[in-house]
Amino acid sequence: MSSTRILQPGEIESFSAEIPRLLLPDAQIFATRAERLRRIAPGHSLGDYLTFVAAIADWQQEALATSVDRTPKLEAAHLAHCAERDVPPLAPQGLIRDPGWRNQVRALAERLAPTAPVQAQAVLERLRAGSDDWLETQAEALLALDLDQVDIAASAILAAVLQVQWTALARTLDPSRLAIQPTERHLCPICGSHPSVSAVRTGGASDGLRYLVCSLCASHWYLERTKCSNCDNMRAIGYHTVENPDSAIRAESCPECRTYLKILYQTLNPDLEPTADDLASLALDWLMSEEGYGRSGVNLMLLQG
Structure with a gap:
């Protein structure tokens, strides 16, 4: 008498050699996000904040589009080194950030100010007036998720700019040359x-x-x-x-x-x-x-x- 075992979803998928193991970000990722946020914001208890994040995503999409010609590709030696050691090629501690990100933070804060809620104005002013050293310290803490050192109220603006930089870098990569099972x-x-x-x-x-x-x-x-x-x-x-x-x-x-x-x-x-x-x-x-x-x-x- 034979028996039949029911395969679980993970087991079924493991039989396929055609599974795309890694998907890099889409060119319209932030536009899609902004559209979705505006669709679900009306009547939502967090509607105002969802609309605020949609405005951030609008800026992110514009910044990503303009970064195409300015984002350098990683050197082959760096990619090979990371692949050999199963190290993420865009690990923050291994990259030097484009210093222009600090001016992007200030520009985003400036753009959001006219329509931002009153309670956000002090945070936006803090970001506009923040020194380079303070912004770099905040970025280091945020990327390390050292939340005791992060200005939580300002973190979404800081993160938005960093997300653009890392998304732009990710889009320059070739999945076939990466270590995708860290x-x-x-x-x-x-x-x-x-x-x-x-x-x-x-x-x-x-x-x-x-x-x-x-x-x-x-x-x-x-x-x-x-x-x-x-x-x-x-x-x-x-x-x-x-x-x-x-x-x-x-x-x-x-x-x-x-x-x-x-x-x-x-x-x-x-x-x-x-x-x-x-x-x-x-x-x-x-x-x-x-x-x-x-x-x-x-x-x-x-x-x-």
């Missing part, structure tokens, strides 16, 4: 940053596959389904929603490390955008906190000290 699989293989969420994608070669989404450079890297994105545990993974158990946005929890990461099912709602819908689903974060789980992901548009 030792720490829960961190981005491009820049070593934490994911913001994971997403089950729809369409093309990645249809139905789950990817972690980088909080800094916006790259996507493949991870099997029903596996903890923080510790690789595959036992008793839980899925949580605020109300609708069939929601396209869920929290995937791990009983081993007691962390969670949101998972966005774009197969159920192709309009979902990682940063926007993560911000719009803070009620799920509150639920998971009440249940004793810590968040393993990071959304640089809304850090909590």
Whole structure:
């Protein structure tokens, strides 16, 4: 008598040699984000902030578009060195930032000031008047997620500019020349940053596959389904929603490390955008906190000290 074993999603996907392991950021990533934010902001309890982040994303898209001709490609020797050692080629500690990012921070703060809420004006003025040394210190702390040293109120503006720089750099890379299975699989293989969420994608070669989404450079890297994105545990993974158990946005929890990461099912709602819908689903974060789980992901548009 023969028996049949039902394969789990991760096992099914592991049989395919055609899985795209790494997806670099799209050229319209910030425009897509801004559009999604404006679509979900009306009537939302965080509507004003979502609209504010949409304005930031507008600037990010313009800055990314103008960076195309100014972003240098990494040297082949650096890429080879990183590939040999499974080191992310865009790890912040291994790169020298373009000093022009500081003026971009000031320009973004200046642009946002006329329409920003009153409570944000002092922060924007602090950024406009910030010295080069202060901005560099803030960038170092933010990239290291040393939140005790980060000006949390100003962090979204600082992060927005850094995201543009790293996204532009990521778009110059060739995935075939990169180490895409780093030792720490829960961190981005491009820049070593934490994911913001994971997403089950729809369409093309990645249809139905789950990817972690980088909080800094916006790259996507493949991870099997029903596996903890923080510790690789595959036992008793839980899925949580605020109300609708069939929601396209869920929290995937791990009983081993007691962390969670949101998972966005774009197969159920192709309009979902990682940063926007993560911000719009803070009620799920509150639920998971009440249940004793810590968040393993990071959304640089809304850090909590």
